[in-house]
Amino acid sequence: MKSCLYECHVMHARFAPRAHRFVYRIFLFAIDLDELSDIDQRLRLFSVERRNLYSFRDRDYLPTEAAAGAALKQRVLDHMAKAGIATAGMRVLLVTLPRVAGYLFNPVSFYFCLSADGTPVAAMPEVTNTFKEMKPFLLGPQTLQPDGSFHLRVPKHFYVSPFSDVDVAFDFQLRLPTDRLSIQIDDYVGGERTLTSTLSGRQRPLTDGRLAWLSLAYPFITLKIIFLIHWQAFRLYLKSVPWFRKADRPGDQRGLYRPHASLLQPKPSDV
Numbered sequence: 602m603k604s605c606l607y608e609c610h611v612m613h614a615r616f617a618p619r620a621h622r623f624v625y626r627i628f629l630f631a632i633d634l635d636e637l638s639d640i641d642q643r644l645r646l647f648s649v650e651r652r653n654l655y656s657f658r659d660r661d662y663l664p665t666e667a668a669a670g671a672a673l674k675q676r677v678l679d680h681m682a683k684a685g686i687a688t689a690g691m692r693v694l695l696v697t698l699p700r701v702a703g704y705l706f707n708p709v710s711f712y713f714c715l716s717a718d719g720t721p722v723a724a725m726p727e728v729t730n731t732f733k734e735m736k737p738f739l740l741g742p743q744t745l746q747p748d749g750s751f752h753l754r755v756p757k758h759f760y761v762s763p764f765s766d767v768d769v770a771f772d773f774q775l776r777l778p779t780d781r782l783s784i785q786i787d788d789y790v791g792g793e794r795t796l797t798s799t800l801s802g803r804q805r806p807l808t809d810g811r812l813a814w815l816s817l818a819y820p821f822i823t824l825k826i827i828f829l830i831h832w833q834a835f836r837l838y839l840k841s842v843p844w845f846r847k848a849d850r851p852g853d854q855r856g857l858y859r860p861h862a863s864l865l866q867p868k869p870s871d872v
Contacts, residue, residue: 603633603694604640606811607782609802613833615764617795619840625829627698627822628815629802631778632657634674634693646812647699655812656700662710663727663737664858677712681723684739690717696778698823706823708830711784712737713777724751724775726786730761731830732847736857740773750776754789758855763844764837765796767853780804 608628615621632640637657641649649657659673665680673695678688697710712725724740736759740751754772765788772787772794781803788796805811819825838844847854848863 602636602639602643602807603692604636605631605807606805606815607631607696607778607802608805608815609782609800612799612801613796614798615796615837615842617790617793619837619842621833621837621840621842623829623833625825626819627826628805628819629696629698629782630655630807631694631696631782631804634672634677634695640807644807644809644812646809646816652703654702654816656703658700658705661700661705661707662695662697663712664735677714677725680725680737680739681714681741684741686714686723686741688714691715691722692717692719694778696782698826701821701823704823706827708826709786711775713775715777721745721749721751721777724773724777726773726775728757728759728761730759731827732760732861734760734857734859734861738771738773740775750774758853759857760845760847760854763834763846764842766790766845767850769795778804 606628610624610626612624613622637649640647647653647655650659662673663676663680665676674693677693678691681688692715694713694715695710698707707729709729710727712727713721714723716722722742725737727735727737729735738755740753744751744753746752752774754770756768757771758767760767770789772789774785776783782801784800786798787794851864854864
């Protein structure tokens with residue numbers, strides 16, 4: 602089975618306008634979407650479209666304009682095909698945290714798309730904010746580097762944090778997960794790097810025993826993530842870091858799904 606777990610360190614370091622840094626530990630699933638039914642049958646602590654300690658719900662990911670009822674992998678392939686990427690025989694590996702005891706909060710999930718022989722073809726971070734808006738960023742074959750990683754700098758046009766304006770550029774550096782997970786996302790204002798976020802981890806087997814151990818080591822993990830987001834936001838507020846209201850620039854928040862009422866957009870606009 603190609604699916605696995607990653608036990609990870611998450612690090613955020615802000616450089617401007619105030620220095621601020623923190624590190625915490627989590628774990629993530631790496632799910633080959635072709636193996637979902639096998640994982641559902643093999644594991645007692647993980648279910649697909651059913652309640653369990655860990656549950657995967659197709660509707661939690663990539664709500665594109667694909668045909669109603671299309672499975673997640675097909676929606677990902679359709680998204681790639683619209684960008685002119687050949688998808689025949691493609692495998693899709695999703696790095697994510699599914700629902701935990703029915704509760705979902707995923708700041709970012711990552712799709713890694715590979716050809717049938719395992720060659721990396723594309724990657725796609727799927728960023729979600731606390732308003733439950735979602736935006737995918739496609740890193741196609743042209744972003745593939747000689748070392749096998751994907752690199753792209755692009756204006757985010759998305760409200761992720763009240764301490765970051767919507768036209769800040771995201772700089773993605775994504776390595777294909779192997780025995781190690783290595784991801785870096787930086788924020789740039791013009792040519793200045795103002796924030797770096799890294800996700801690094803070691804591969805672990807996807808078994809009931811490992812899931813039980815990680816559940817004890819990282820209890821209430823989704824609640825921990827959302828608590829830390831608000832706690833660090835409070836610390837930034839105390840440091841007088843400038844903040845931005847979501848409603849101030851609705852026209853500059855583009856290409857997203859599940860738009861908040863403040864945007865008054867029934868469908869995602871073009872990037």
